[in-house]
Amino acid sequence: MYDWLFRRVLSRMDPEKAHHLAFMVIRALGLPVIDSITARIVGTAETHPVDTLGLRFPTPFGVAAGFDKNAQAVIGLGRLGFGHVEVGTITAQAQPGNPKPRLFRLIPDRAVINRMGFNNEGADAARLQLLRLHRRRDRPIIGVNIGKSRVTPVEDATRDYRASTRLLAPFADYLVVNVSSPNTPGLRGLQELDLLAPLLTEVKASAGSTPLLVKIAPDLDDEQVDRIAALVVDLGLDGIIATNTTIEREGLRTDRSVVDAAGAGGLSGAPLASRSLEVLRRIRAVVPPGLCVISVGGVETAEDVSERLAAGATLVQGYTGFLYRGPFWARQINRGLAATT
Template sequence: MYRLLFSLVLSRLDPEDAHHLAFRVIRMLPLLGVGRLVERFTAPDPSLAVEALGLRFPSPFGVAAGFDKDGHAVRGLGQLGFGHVEVGTITALAQPGNERPRLFRLVADRALINRMGFNNGGADAAAGRLSRLARLSHRPVLGVNIGKSRVTPVEDAVADYERSASVLAPYADYLVVNVSSPNTPGLRGLQELDALAPLLESVRAAAGATPLLVKIAPDLADEEVLRICDLVVRLGLDGIIATNTTISREGLRTATSVIDDIGPGGLSGAPLAARSLDVLRLIRGRVPASLCVISVGGVDTADDVQERLEAGATLVQGYTAFIYRGPLWARSVNRGLARIRRSHGVQSRPTSAS
């Protein structure tokens, strides 16, 4: 049914307009009182529960940052079966993001290109919303992804991140420092160790007891990834999220002329899968087993999620395939994972990352 809807209706809409339409429906699930009914149909099997970051995740599969920029639809996404929801990227200052059009489908590649530019209402506005969410007992695990405000000079980035962390950490189950989006000028340069170390040290102090992770780009060289791994361990951070979108355009089925017309932006979806998996294996081979590693990039099916778990991921996130799979995507993944576990004779997957 969703494939037909996507083919006949959603694919004909501007991608951002289609996203807003779907987002409004998901946001309304708990408000209309139907979310609990939906949840009976979508709730993950108890065997999928994972302990990580000192938290219990009902499923290892969650939705990545970018889908819910400001934390408006966390409850609805949880009712669709996602074990955790990472909201953001949220910046210290409210900002409109880049000019439209800024989101593009590559249907032949099951991919997206975006140059959204961290459009969000700012940390203060999000804090009020997230504080109400944090008090709810029945909700998915809540991650908060923070980035640099566009108007803030790179040399003032530490104070900008500190501001967001201090405002938002009290309401987050975990906090993520995003230094890997290609859509904010100068941001990826913060992944260089000389800049990254003081940034992470300052944000860690501002975050207090809230678990802190850093999200990295797939375009880093392997040696750069390993150096960041060593830094994360040395600073005592709680984890790494790998990976963000890529600036690469290699191996796409979509015509080069179309790609050129779209222009710059971060590529996500199926073309990112191989590199994302490679980076995961690189990280897991370098860091202690106790460190939380969240894998994201090109995940589509339950088999994809299982592959990431077997490669050492503590948790797995997706986003782009949501556009192509529809609202029952998380349910499909969770049911597939449960079948895989039963076929392997595994009742649960204990995880000690904390």
């Protein structure tokens, strides 16, 4: 049914408009009357529970940052079967993001190019949303992904991240420093160790007892991955998320003219799977067994999730697969995982 809907209707809509339509429906799933119906359809039983970050995740599969930028659909996403929801990316200051169009489908590749540019309502607004969610016992685990405000110079990035941390860390189950999106000028440069070390040190001090992770790009070379992994261990961070979107465009099936017309931005979806898995294995080989490593990039099926877990992932996230698999995607993965145990 969803395949037909996607081919005949959703694929013909502007991608960002289609996302907003789906988002509003999922947000409505958290409303009291609809909530109970959704819970009966999807089920709430634990599937492959994972204990990490001082928390118990009912399933290793969660939704990556980018889908719910302002923490407005967390309950609905939880009802669809995601064990955790990473909201954001949230910036200290509200910002509209990059000019439209900024979201493009590459259907032959089951991929997406985005240059959204951290469009969000800002840390103050997110804090109010998170405060309300924090009081609910029926919510999924909530990660909060923070990034640099576009108007903030790179040299002032630490101050910017620290401001978001102080507002949001008290209401986050875990916090993520995003220094790897390709859509904010200068952001990826913060992955250089001489900039990253003091940034993470300051954010860790501001985060208090909230577990802290850093999200890295797939476009780092292997030596850079190793150095960041070592830094995370040295600083006593709680984990790494690998990986963000890629700026690479090699090996795509989509016609080159379509790819070129989409322009700059981060590529996500199936083409990212191989590199994301490589980075996961490299990180797991050099960090302690107890360090939380969240794998994201190119995950679509329960078999994909199982492969990441077998390769050393503590948890697994997805986002682009939601577009191609439909609303019961997380349920399908959870049932697939249950069938293998």
